[in-house]
Amino acid sequence: MKKSWLVAVAAVLTGGVSAKTGRADAALSKPNIIIFFADDISAREFPSYGSSVWTAPDSSDTSDLNYRAKTPVLDRLAEDGCMIRTCWGATLCNPSRAMMMSGRYAHITKWWNNGDKGRGPDETGKVVYDWPVYVSSPLLLGHVAQKAGYGTYWSGKTQMSGREDLHGFDEGCFTPGKYMATDNPYTDFRHGLIEKDGKKILINADTGKPCESYYQNGWYWAPHVSLMNHPSAPGRQVWWPNTPEAQKKFGLHTFGPDVVLDFCFDFMERTHAEGKPFLIYHTSHLGHDAFNWLDPEHKQWPKSKWPNTPIVKWDGKKYTRIPPRITGDNGVYDTHGTITGAGIHNHVTYIDYQLWLYQQKLEQMGIADNTVIIVAADNGTSGYGKGNTDRQKGCHVPLFIYAPGMKKHGEQDVLANLTDIMPTVADLVGFDIPDDYEVNGKSLVPFLFTNKSEHRKWIYSYRGSEQLIRGKNVMKDGRGRWWDVSSEPDDLISFTEIKNWGRVGEVYREEHAMLQDMLPKFDLYFDEHGAPGVDDKPSPKNLKKYFRKEK
Template sequence: MKKQVLFLTVVLAASAAVATTKPNIIIYFADDISAREFPVYGSSVWTAPDATTTSDPKYRAKTPVIDRLAEEGCWIETAWASVVCNPSRAMMMSGRYAYRTKWWNNGDRGRGHDETGKLVHTWPVYQSSPLLIGHVAQQAGYGTFWSGKTQMAGEYALHGFDEGCFTPGGLSDTDNPYTDFKHKPIKGGGKHAVTNVDTGRPVETYWQHGWYWYPHVKLMNHPTAPGKTVWWPNTPESQKDFGPHTYGPDVELDFAFDFMERKHQEGKPFFVYHTSHLGHDAFNWLDPEYKKWAKSKWPNAPIVKWDGRNYTRTQPKITGDKGEYETHGTITEPGIHHHINYIDYQIWLYRRKLEQMGIADNTVIIICADNGTSGYGKISPEIQKGCHVPMIIHAPGMKKHGKQEVLMSVADVMPTIADLVGFKIPDDYKIDGISMVPFLFSDQQEHRDWIYTYRGPEQFIRGRKVLKDGRGKWFDVSTDQDDLISFDEIKDWGSVLEVHRAEQEKLLEILPQYDLYFDEYNEPGVPDDPQRKMKKYYRMSKD
């Protein structure tokens, strides 16, 4: 491991534009986007605005910048996250699976003691895993910044970040005085009974804040409010410019750039963990009755256009109030493809910023997502619909370029970052992820023999030949499919090759060490909650 880190440091030093030899790191962790939505994956189908599957070119995202990064760097053919956000985010930050973190599913997390010793119903990930992705960067001398969506229990700063811009942190943040793009639950009205505060009328949707237009934003330890977490806009100038035209993803990026500039001026490398909302469906406050556009799960985005070399962006103009808004032709129609186009625009902005700062050749960029697309893959136990996510890695000195036919887990990102920043994970600190550095920076041809993920008790595992999904069904994955998913189910093991049967046996030997939902649900030593409802789950078959 030390030789690999030394090799990487030497390579980076040759091209570094700043005094430090340590590379800057940017992780762009998008929300609810399947691999099939990124054109570089070559899928014959993708997602339409109404969440159906389509092959209509007009709904195909266009990502020229990401495509180029994927070819100059590399893209991983089969990268797995979980099938839903909470366990994926815990996996990304910790490099560990749920049998260690106890983050099994959204709203289904084990009890444990928080930093004060109080027994809580969601064990903070930094309690189970005191070395998170932010911590390893901090301890390696990096300035660390967390931007975007959080969804992590406990104190933000205890996850290993010096500063943050959150859009928003969580539904508990209900006191935002600057925007009324939010919901209030209707007492006794049921799970989806909420009031749109902007109009004062009840709506049928899940409880949420506005994270796109007129967003809810909190700053952590920003120079304008050192040592505090405060609502933004928090200065007269920012309050003057804030309104329905303000786009949350822009705010996230602006504060990330501010942090990068300050750290660069200090001569300090930076780690930016950008957990964007882009890709996630949401209530459309600009058109709460869906009067102007066909019903879509994904709200409009700012218009961006690519001319072959650069992007231009139309400045949004949005006027009106109380659910009646005019957008003056300055934003797109709804659809996830527009969100992905905007991600490409933001990656272009990152690259342009790095070039302006003179550090593009000393910065690692990783682009991925937390789970599959809403309406197609998210929460799906079927084959790998929910867990197959895009994974693009661009780093100076890499030997791997273009498509890489290997298996990778989101849990691998944390030890990869540790190697990149020069942090040695202690031998007695166990993680489940495997660093990608040996594969990326050498002639090594393989990375993993198998990958694993989960949603509650649903257990997914695959090798190069066979896959077991969350329903307990097995599939032959030895050949590529045009839609990335239509693998043949294996119903008769006598009809497949011996290598398939041998791999199944190996995978079944691996699974029991992780399949502990029913046996070790909580923090070690904490008894199971007798009120925990198990009726909706079933014990998955071992065969």
């Protein structure tokens, strides 16, 4: 960020600039930053976006208000801060998380899709599949904050390759996702593999019975949790609960997202006590579907992709959480009516509850007026958008931003991209990204803190070889179709397809030409699939997944 921007933002956040130096006081000029990054949740699942359709527990489309999330805290956050109407990520988790961390697209990171990443050298020089993003992109979210004097914390789902401690974070608390895949000694909510008749069969380790799912360790109830560099657990990989007191409290009632949040609070307190600002990168599992160990045969609730959460109730001013009570073993459990039914709407409501807890914590610490909160998700909802390149189903994600002193409030009908978060953080913390370091994102700070009416002219996404791009009026999806997006339909997706460019206005044709000119820069899937200098081609197996098979 240019130094003039640092002064401007600091003056807004702190109310003044040093009379002696012309710069905001260093201890006050750097705002704390909390990024809450949810998992697999489309913008349409959040009531603030006003969609007439959302997702039912069985992943079908619904307009049933019984399955509508309730988000009073986010609704207020969108008013006091702002809600970006159209934000894009990638269509799947891995490339979206690389976008968020690096501020770059896959033509640099080579994270084209889940299970389709370029080969490249790791930190030791060994050529590996899943080229670590910290090698291709040595300036990540955590790095820019660290270089600006911040304490940095990463919590929740990782899904990044290589060593977690090389991504720019001082400490971490992780639930399953490319981290410590070995058996956890504290819980058997995990899957295993046995061989029968020459075939590998997935089993539920809790019951020993075969099950239909994908291989996973539990991240919700009785979760698998590991710590990185916590004072009570020095080292890169330590299982939690790691103390007698924590082990005594751990059980079936323990909810993974609660554990993760508690460790975030712990880091916030310790870092603030040291006189340092903090960056919390909270990559929650909430929103992601999962095997339900509490109801493995779907006897207690309707069959659903999304396991239950603790019950929370909003009384108009505050949330109250019902303490879960769960008893049983070996796949037979009684929840005594203390947790919700299934469905993604309950996950979204629980996110709202956790954001309320963040607000209460910030008020308690006396730093609410100097903390920026950013809420987003990585890609579309499972069963609706996840992995889908039809229109913007897979890439349209929520984006809420609250920063004390910002000039933009309420709904903002502008375009944004998850790559924008890294340069936005760099601007907020006062780190100058070198001019020769390519960043595809664009900082939101000038838009948020001034009277600028526009942020971006276009946004971009991808899934493997499929490319998506849109402006204010037209959009190309991953299937090669063009759509009129000059107005938004009630369900956020039923746009009109453009089949004859002679029948649309000149402004549409000009934008169409501009977007087509942009695409070749990023269209390197076939020519530069892997790291520079590494012989790497897309696998035939991956090519079968995509709509676009060849150039």
